Amino acid sequence: MSSNVVVIGGGAAGLAAALKASEEKCDVTLIERDSDVGGVLNQCIHNGFGLDYFKKNLTGPEFKEKLKEKVLSKSNIKIKSGAFVHSVEKDKNIVFIDRNGVNNLKCDSLVITTGAKERPFTSLGISGKRLSGIYSAGLAQKFINMMNLRPGNSALIVGSGDIGLIMARRLTLEGVKVEGVIEIMPYPGGLQRNIKLCLEDFSIPLYLSRAVKYVDGDRRVNKIITTKVDDKFNHIGGDDITFNVDTLVSSVGLVPNVKPFEFLEHSAGFSTTNKNRTSENWIFSAGNSTVVFDLVDYVAQEGEKAGYMAALQAKNDLSPAGKIKLLPGKNIGILYPSYIEKDYESKIYLRARQPMEKGVLLIPELGIEKEFEDIKPSEMIKIKVPAFDKNTDRIEVNLNELK
Amino acid sequence: MIAIIGAGVTGSLIARELSRYEKDVVLFEKNFSAGRGVTKSNSGIIHGGYDDPPGSLRASLSRKGNILYTELSEDLNFRINRCGSHVVAFEKKDFEYINKLVKYANTNGVKSYEIIDREQLKIMEPELNGNALGSFFCSDSGVVNPWNVAVSAVTNLQKNGGEVYYDKKLIRIEKINSGFRLFFEDGTQYEADLVINCGGLFADEIAKMAGDIVPEIFPVKGEYYLLKPEKTLTNSVIFPIPDENTKGCLVTPAIDGGYLAGPTAKKVLSKYDNTNTEEGLSEVRTRAEKLVPNINFRKDPVKTFAGLRPETEEKDFYIDVGNSGIIHVSGIRSPGLTAAPAIAKYVTEYIIQEKLGIKLTERPDFDPKNNVRIIDSFETLEEMNSFIKEHPDAGEFVCYCNKVTKYEIKKAIEQGARSIEDIKFLTGASFGECQGGYCTGKIIEIMLQDKRVKPEDIILNEKNSWLFSSEVRI
Numbered sequence: 050m051s052s053n054v055v056v057i058g059g060g061a062a063g064l065a066a067a068l069k070a071s072e073e074k075c076d077v078t079l080i081e082r083d084s085d086v087g088g089v090l091n092q093c094i095h096n097g098f099g100l101d102y103f104k105k106n107l108t109g110p111e112f113k114e115k116l117k118e119k120v121l122s123k124s125n126i127k128i129k130s131g132a133f134v135h136s137v138e139k140d141k142n143i144v145f146i147d148r149n150g151v152n153n154l155k156c157d158s159l160v161i162t163t164g165a166k167e168r169p170f171t172s173l174g175i176s177g178k179r180l181s182g183i184y185s186a187g188l189a190q191k192f193i194n195m196m197n198l199r200p201g202n203s204a205l206i207v208g209s210g211d212i213g214l215i216m217a218r219r220l221t222l223e224g225v226k227v228e229g230v231i232e233i234m235p236y237p238g239g240l241q242r243n244i245k246l247c248l249e250d251f252s253i254p255l256y257l258s259r260a261v262k263y264v265d266g267d268r269r270v271n272k273i274i275t276t277k278v279d280d281k282f283n284h285i286g287g288d289d290i291t292f293n294v295d296t297l298v299s300s301v302g303l304v305p306n307v308k309p310f311e312f313l314e315h316s317a318g319f320s321t322t323n324k325n326r327t328s329e330n331w332i333f334s335a336g337n338s339t340v341v342f343d344l345v346d347y348v349a350q351e352g353e354k355a356g357y358m359a360a361l362q363a364k365n366d367l368s369p370a371g372k373i374k375l376l377p378g379k380n381i382g383i384l385y386p387s388y389i390e391k392d393y394e395s396k397i398y399l400r401a402r403q404p405m406e407k408g409v410l411l412i413p414e415l416g417i418e419k420e421f422e423d424i425k426p427s428e429m430i431k432i433k434v435p436a437f438d439k440n441t442d443r444i445e446v447n448l449n450e451l452k
Numbered sequence: 453m454i455a456i457i458g459a460g461v462t463g464s465l466i467a468r469e470l471s472r473y474e475k476d477v478v479l480f481e482k483n484f485s486a487g488r489g490v491t492k493s494n495s496g497i498i499h500g501g502y503d504d505p506p507g508s509l510r511a512s513l514s515r516k517g518n519i520l521y522t523e524l525s526e527d528l529n530f531r532i533n534r535c536g537s538h539v540v541a542f543e544k545k546d547f548e549y550i551n552k553l554v555k556y557a558n559t560n561g562v563k564s565y566e567i568i569d570r571e572q573l574k575i576m577e578p579e580l581n582g583n584a585l586g587s588f589f590c591s592d593s594g595v596v597n598p599w600n601v602a603v604s605a606v607t608n609l610q611k612n613g614g615e616v617y618y619d620k621k622l623i624r625i626e627k628i629n630s631g632f633r634l635f636f637e638d639g640t641q642y643e644a645d646l647v648i649n650c651g652g653l654f655a656d657e658i659a660k661m662a663g664d665i666v667p668e669i670f671p672v673k674g675e676y677y678l679l680k681p682e683k684t685l686t687n688s689v690i691f692p693i694p695d696e697n698t699k700g701c702l703v704t705p706a707i708d709g710g711y712l713a714g715p716t717a718k719k720v721l722s723k724y725d726n727t728n729t730e731e732g733l734s735e736v737r738t739r740a741e742k743l744v745p746n747i748n749f750r751k752d753p754v755k756t757f758a759g760l761r762p763e764t765e766e767k768d769f770y771i772d773v774g775n776s777g778i779i780h781v782s783g784i785r786s787p788g789l790t791a792a793p794a795i796a797k798y799v800t801e802y803i804i805q806e807k808l809g810i811k812l813t814e815r816p817d818f819d820p821k822n823n824v825r826i827i828d829s830f831e832t833l834e835e836m837n838s839f840i841k842e843h844p845d846a847g848e849f850v851c852y853c854n855k856v857t858k859y860e861i862k863k864a865i866e867q868g869a870r871s872i873e874d875i876k877f878l879t880g881a882s883f884g885e886c887q888g889g890y891c892t893g894k895i896i897e898i899m900l901q902d903k904r905v906k907p908e909d910i911i912l913n914e915k916n917s918w919l920f921s922s923e924v925r926i
């Protein structure tokens with residue numbers, strides 16, 4: 050088997066990449082390990098998807114269907130679902146496994162869009178018993194939205210990322226009493242609009258600077274003791290709150306899937322350039338496997354670009370240019386991409402380390418000095434940067450607070 | 453009937469050993485599956501046998517056990533990685549202890565050891581603290597997945613006509629003419645002509661039920677981290693110089709990938725207290741960082757857990773016949789996992805046949821081998837390919853982190869797995885980085901394919917550990 054472009058992972062990023070590469074007249078094979086494409090979109094039955102990309106307010110499954118329809122209409126895209134990528138060999142051979150056996154697929158270029166997985170609650174090293182009733186938010190979401198199973202009667206949500214907030218609302222709507230959301234940081238982790246729509250509208254309290262101290266119960270969770278923390282996350286005594294609930298839903302972050310492609314340069318996710326190129330010239334990546342994006346629109350746009358670049362690469366129309374490292378400077382948490390290839394415009398995405406009323410983003414080498422108001426770590430800042438070609442090997446990005 | 457109480461590694465291997473003979477063998481266990489007591493949470497190390505005090509029962513049985521593991525792992529189809537172990541010296545005076553190990557090793561019949569100097573050690577273990585002066589290295593040491601040893605022994609027991617009853621908590625023993633009557637919490641009773649007590653932490657309490665006295669067991673907690681870093685931390689088991697109670701807090705590769713750091717050693721009051729504490733975990737971090745400075749407790753932990761050692765004042769196994777006539781296999785503290793195959797032989801060949809004078813006749817049709825494989829490992833992709841051609845489910849992945857397929861999940865259910873943890877422990881699914889965040893849903897889908905299973909019946913591990921309060925919409 051062979052294909053000009055292979056895409057691994059059929060979420061929003063992978064579907065968009067396949068589509069774009071096929072429009073560039075490439076034969077494309079999309080490999081998805083699940084039985085259907087769509088990735089995390091399948092389980093997000095709430096609205097808020099596609100405002101930018103489709104100019105419509107869609108649910109996750111609707112967003113997927115719109116993309117999938119286009120993909121299915123292309124005769125030069127083959128979808129292999131239920132197919133798990135075992136390895137990628139440097140001679141551009143991809144080994145994947147499905148119910149038919151072990152398959153080999155040769156390609157000219159590759160796009161990896163494997164998304165992200167949830168960080169498990171167990172990795173936090175929290176005291177307490179091993180009990181039933183502790184679920185990651187994505188799993189709880191899957192139980193309710195896709196498997197029709199109610200994971201408990203009353204719940205505490207640990208972590209105020211978007212998935213946690215969405216789940217607070219979903220659980221409430223499905224008759225589970227949500228006693229609160231606790232967050233270890235002094236500010237919420239999810240989008241402001243989700244705080245409003247998912248918590249405030251349902252009178253669910255949000256507790257900031259608070260962590261789980263102990264999980265108790267008899268085979269099933271029945272009590273969660275929480276405590277106030279200081280800015281170094283040390284437990285402060287004297288202000289414990291006990292929640293008598295039978296379910297703990299944790300939403301403590303997503304981690305990009307880099308397995309089994311660890312041979313590519315990566316920190317949390319793959320390090321890519323503004324042309325979505327990884328440390329191997331013929332391999333590209335986009336979406337949550339690079340950094341965790343909060344909006345699917347960004348993911349789909351980056352996916353398209355990766356598909357386009359991979360198509361050029363397959364046709365030998367893309368020569369690697371010099372790479373400039375983008376360095377996160379003051380107050381910058383997440384910065385994407387990791388490198389800029391010269392002579393090509395880029396979109397830079399970043400997250401602030403802490404909330405600010407007002408700040409200025411400074412990238413002097415690129416001529417950028419831009420003010421932002423009401424900056425929140427949970428909301429990505431996106432800026433367009435024109436192509437440039439100065440001789441330098443690194444550029445620092447700083448975000449200075451303005452008082 | 454011979455009744456064995458407790459399906460830990462000791463009871464399971466004794467029961468399986470007895471199924472060689474013309475006897476009815478029944479294994480009773482209070483949990484829902486084998487290997488869920490002390491056998492579940494420990495370091496999983498098959499010790500070399502070089503540090504047990506010469507002359508102790510522990511010393512002779514652990515050495516023999518270590519040797520028996522090679523054949524046993526082939527017969528029962530579980531994996532063992534003989535990765536070797538270092539006991540590392542950081543100070544001049546540590547070599548006194550290492551010299552003692554040499555003496556013990558010689559007396560205990562361990563030949564596979566070597567003293568490693570500083571330079572050699574750097575080559576063998578590049579991530580080890582650079583201040584290490586040298587080590588005592590034993591190439592016979594290895595790691596296994598401990599509950600799989602118990603589970604695979606039970607599989608083989610059943611294959612050879614033995615039986616195992618789960619959810620059977622023994623609460624009373626009565627002596628009767630023909631032997632003993634056993635009373636269980638669920639109201640059932642069984643008669644047995646011979647009873648073997650392998651109750652782990654509770655063996656002393658079971659002995660009391662028969663009016664026998666064995667050394668009292670007190671629980672000593674050991675806390676651990678399981679980490680999954682990308683890079684190699686150690687190639688072998690790394691022990692510090694131990695303190696007086698334990699072999700000390702170690703760092704070791706785990707058989708299913710990743711590394712274990714721990715255990716601590718703290719006396720606790722309750723035999724049920726397997727909780728993690730901040731105090732214990734921070735001790736593990738400090739001690740492990742001393743051995744392997746690059747170990748990353750911020751980024752790489754996937755879980756923490758704790759086990760309880762069944763410790764006695766004597767610090768040795770107590771394996772003997774009580775006044776009541778019951779055989780007590782008690783005080784099975786570390787290295788009980790290592791010694792278990794030898795304990796099984798010691799009980800059947802010495803205690804039962806020699807000491808009690810009960811003659812056991814070998815069955816001609818005993819089959820020591822498990823050919824049902826639950827976890828398949830293939831040497832080559834071609835092998836995997838031909839296996840999938842015959843069993844398409846083996847090409848459908850359920851757990852991506854540890855690469856477990858639908859075939860293995862279904863096999864585990866066929867083998868009697870009833871709870872989510874049963875399946876996880878049998879197949880290794882969910883023991884990877886995401887800790888079941890992904891595959892738990894898929895496992896439940898497979899369980900629910902059996903229409904007799906209702907969502908409300910699904911449990912995590914024990915009774916009352918329910919997962920779902922109801923369906924969302926009927």
Ligand SMILES: Cc1cc2nc3c(=O)[nH]c(=O)nc-3n(C[C@H](O)[C@H](O)[C@H](O)COP(=O)(O)OP(=O)(O)OC[C@H]3O[C@@H](n4cnc5c(N)ncnc54)[C@H](O)[C@@H]3O)c2cc1C
Pocket residue numbers: 057058059060061062063080081082083086087088089090093096097098099132133134162163164165211212215306308309335336337338342343344345346348
């Ligand atoms: C709960 C939740 C709520 C959200 N709410 C919103 C919202 O309201 N609005 C919005 O715009 N965005 C929202 N997002 C964000 C957005 O949905 C995601 O960022 C986006 O869908 C991610 O797409 P992706 O393609 O990068 O990853 P994924 O959707 O995770 O897709 C990755 C795909 O790769 C497959 N895969 C992984 N590894 C392999 C392998 N080895 N072999 C084969 N296949 C593999 C996976 O099965 C998966 O299908 C939300 C996200 C979540 C989790």
Ligand SMILES: Cc1cc2nc3c(=O)[nH]c(=O)nc-3n(C[C@H](O)[C@H](O)[C@H](O)COP(=O)(O)OP(=O)(O)OC[C@H]3O[C@@H](n4cnc5c(N)ncnc54)[C@H](O)[C@@H]3O)c2cc1C
Pocket residue numbers: 457458459460461462463480481482483486487488489490491492493494495496497498499620621622623650651652653654658673674675715759760761762784785786787788789790791
């Ligand atoms: C922290 C720690 C680290 C260790 N590390 C190692 C190591 O690296 N190498 C090594 O060789 N050894 C090690 N050990 C020791 C080893 O784990 C034990 O010696 C071994 O697992 C004991 O097995 P067992 O079958 O005797 O006990 P268990 O596994 O506890 O089995 C006893 C069984 O009896 C059942 N039971 C109890 N009461 C009743 C009742 N009333 N009715 C019915 N069933 C009952 C229990 O449920 C249990 O399943 C370690 C131990 C600990 C705690």
